[in-house]
Amino acid sequence: MLGTCGCLTFSRRLPAVNLAEPGWQVRQGQAVWKLPNSEHDIAGEVVVATGPEGRTFVQFSKSPFSLVIGQTTADRWQVEFPPQNKRYAGPGQPPKRLLWLYLPRLLAGGQPPAKWTWRDSDGNWRLENRATGEAIEGFFAQ
Numbered sequence: 001m002l003g004t005c006g007c008l009t010f011s012r013r014l015p016a017v018n019l020a021e022p023g024w025q026v027r028q029g030q031a032v033w034k035l036p037n038s039e040h041d042i043a044g045e046v047v048v049a050t051g052p053e054g055r056t057f058v059q060f061s062k063s064p065f066s067l068v069i070g071q072t073t074a075d076r077w078q079v080e081f082p083p084q085n086k087r088y089a090g091p092g093q094p095p096k097r098l099l100w101l102y103l104p105r106l107l108a109g110g111q112p113p114a115k116w117t118w119r120d121s122d123g124n125w126r127l128e129n130r131a132t133g134e135a136i137e138g139f140f141a142q
Contacts, residue, residue, distance in 0.1 A: 014071050014078045014089070023052035027107070031060060031138030033067075036129075042067065046138055048104050056104035070094075070101045077101055099127055099136055 019026050031046040044062040051057065053074060060068040070079040078089035079098055094101040096113050106127060112118040119126045128135035 012089075013087075014073060014076060017049070017051070017055070017057045017071055019047075019049050019051075019057065021051075024049050024057075025051070027140040029138055029140035031136055033060060034133070034135040034137075036132040036134040046136075046140075048107060048140075050104055050108060056101075058100050058103055060100060068100050070098070072101055072104070096129070097132070099129060099134055103127060103136065 017024075026047065026049040028045070028047050031044060033042045033044070035042070042062060044060055044067065046061075047057070047059045049057040054072075055074075056072045058068070058070045059066055066080075066082050068079065068081060071077070072094065076089065076091055077094040077098075078087065079094070079101060080087045088098075096102075096116075102110075102112065102116075106112060106118050107120065107125065112127065115129065115131045117126070117128045117130060124137075124139045126135060126137040
């Protein structure tokens with residue numbers, strides 16, 4: 001059953017990210033996460049970083065809690081949802097239902113998956129999966 005969802009909860013963890021190491025470019029700001037099938041949005045702080053060897057890191061927090069912590073490498077991905085005590089990981093590209101893991105590559109100029117919209121204008125950005133209605137919208141501090 002886990003194989004059909006495209007993620008492995010028992011996969012080995014990716015090494016911890018140290019954003020103070022040389023080669024990491026870090027952006028911090030504010031974001032609003034619109035969950036699919038929900039009338040409530042979650043506002044919080046977002047950190048997006050790109051690092052050496054194609055690594056990426058993203059964290060979305062509502063102080064004092066991290067709600068989403070994700071990272072990718074050239075051939076693996078991992079995402080954690082600490083409030084639910086859930087972690088998913090796998091090889092290759094992340095599943096398309098994990099919007100947060102696509103944010104770093106889109107900010108770097110990549111293209112969104114089919115049926116998604118991406119807008120980045122004057123420091124304000126928005127990523128939306130039109131099929132599910134899930135969206136992330138935010139800006140980074142200068």
